[in-house]
Amino acid sequence: MSPLPRLAxxxxxxxxxxxxxxxxxxxxxxxxxxxxxxxxxxxxxxxxLKAHLQRLGARYLPRDADLKITVLDVRLAGQFAWxxxxxxLRVMNESTWPTVTLRYTLSRGARTIDAREETIADQxxxxxxxxxxxxxxxxxxxxxxxxxxxxxxxxPN
Numbered sequence: 001m002s003p004l005p006r007l008a009x010x011x012x013x014x015x016x017x018x019x020x021x022x023x024x025x026x027x028x029x030x031x032x033x034x035x036x037x038x039x040x041x042x043x044x045x046x047x048x049l050k051a052h053l054q055r056l057g058a059r060y061l062p063r064d065a066d067l068k069i070t071v072l073d074v075r076l077a078g079q080f081a082w083x084x085x086x087x088x089l090r091v092m093n094e095s096t097w098p099t100v101t102l103r104y105t106l107s108r109g110a111r112t113i114d115a116r117e118e119t120i121a122d123q124x125x126x127x128x129x130x131x132x133x134x135x136x137x138x139x140x141x142x143x144x145x146x147x148x149x150x151x152x153x154x155x156p157n
Contacts, residue, residue, distance in 0.1 A: 023061035023064070023065045025054045025066075025068075025069065026068045027054065027069045028069070028070050030070050030072050032046070035075070036073050036074070036099070037074055037076045044136070045136075048136055048137050048141075049071065049100075052141050053144060056144065060148055061106075064108055065108050066106070067104060067106050067107075068105045068107075069104045070103045073100070073119075075098065076090070077139035097124075097139075098125060098143050099120070099121040101119040102118065102120075103115075103117040120144075120147045122142070122143045128142065
C-alpha cells in the first residue's frame with residue numbers, strides 16, 4: 001500500500017475511533033408472568049416492543065447516551081375474543097386502552113441524567129386522528145412513540 005492511501009485509511013480509522021458511540025438502549029422485561037395482560041405470552045410481543053424502543057433510541061437520543069429500560073408491566077390494547085376458537089382476534093373498545101409501566105435510567109458516561117418509574121397509558125387510543133403504522137402492536141407503539149418524544153427528544157444535555 002502506498003503512503004497516501006495508507007495515510008487516508010489511518011485518518012479515517014482515527015476519526016471513527018474518536019467519534020461518539022451510538023446511543024445504546026438496553027430493554028429488559030421483569031417478571032412477565034405477573035403482567036396485567038394475561039395474553040402477553042409470546043416472545044414476539046417482547047421482541048416487537050424491545051426493537052421499537054431501540055429504534056426510538058437511535059432516532060431521538062444523543063449518540064453518547066445510554067438508556068436502560070425495565071418493562072415492569074404491559075396491558076395491550078383490546079382483549080382477546082375468548083369466545084372464538086382459537087382466540088386470536090383482539091377486540092378494541094374504550095375500556096381496554098394500552099398501558100405500559102416501566103423504569104428507566106438515562107445516562108451519559110458515568111453521569112445519570114434522569115431516572116424514574118412511570119406508567120404510561122393512552123385512554124383515548126381509539127380516537128387518534130393520525131394514521132397509525134401498520135403491523136403488530138400499533139397502539140402500543142404509538143403510545144411509546146409519544147412517550148419517547150416527550151421524554152427524550154430535544155432534551156437539554
